[in-house]
Amino acid sequence: MAMADQLGKSVELDQMIIDHALNAIKNQNLTAQYFGINVSAASAHDDKFMIWLERRLIKEGDFAQRLVFEISELGLQQDITASKRFISMLHRCGSRLTVERFGVGLTSFKFFREIKPDYIKMDASYTRGLEDDKNNQYFMRLMVDLAHRIGVRVFAEGVESLEEKQIIEQLCLDGAQGYFIEKPKELL
Template identity: 30%
Template structure:
């Protein structure tokens, strides 16, 4: 079987010099170009309705991938991001997660960033990948980057929280094979890994998500539900999904020491999670008062700028006053 499905590959590649293919649904014609700018100028002149297009090398007789010409124009407009994703020009930054009772480091969340050479904001990177159908490939690369960063910078026994988009995992048995191979390659203990569901849109197929989480669990990996209280991540979902961890959304943590409604939600989430054997983490803590409230409420784990911002290497020590 092939190593990766089409969704997890780079769907668009730019060649310079290259060949621009145009089709009227009957015949292909092509135009050779020396520079990307030259190709863009040709596209501007040919944006006729109904035409198809594609990109290839100068020696190619047909494009590897075709799309409506308007989509090919879109590819060119985002070529900078496409090249960054293709070359893997990103690293994982690490943000500390602490135990509230002791203030000691429990683990780190890995957050994808482009390297200094690329310097593209993460929001733009993921939004463009989603728009161009490259989000599965980017998500896979992000998981690998996080595992590599863990091997280089994080002690055995400390947890690595690694984000993943469940919508990019079409067949968990197949799509996660690459991730499990990377874990084995770098000799990382699966028990030190926590894969964290992040999804801004409502997930309609809860059964599919449960299958994804169960495949992770089968490999000895823990799973977490992010942003509980926001979007689809409701308290009611906990019993269905049975994650090992939940993260209370920062909107409920911000100034929770002064807001009784937020306190009521936090207490309800903590009570439900505790009854299900789930560990609770408060994210987005920026003030000592928030930290104090969460600790006294019984939340065992916390994360936020109060403890440290994401960085390429973990801080030598974390001071919790």
């Protein structure tokens, strides 16, 4: 991804990945499941990419509702106006948005309220050692309460132990992702 960014090829790479993923999902008849697809900020802020993706999602019809696009918090902050347009387009097409690596940027509550993602994934740095860090637990609980009040579901990234999973459940997060839950699998 970093090389694609350096070469100005992020948009083409994201289009190729999305096409490949959607074709694989349809060919394997997995259209009843939900899928998360990472998108670079460069693509999300590119008008041509947004038009291409909107057409692709409209073509997919009901299946578009089973797609959750993931963009990093820092990426969304690079161009808030373009980010809002991208999120609005996803919602019009029935897709959803996850802000991943949430909590590592300098996000203000105003930004969080304005973009109103469907989901946030708390960065793994908040999960590591969670069972021993009462301050971090308190912060996570506050974020969960705030997010739930505005209709946003909260997930934890980087869950790698039973203890972390149990604390996350006690803090009322909506879900978890990490090697303890399941290792990544190939779609093909």
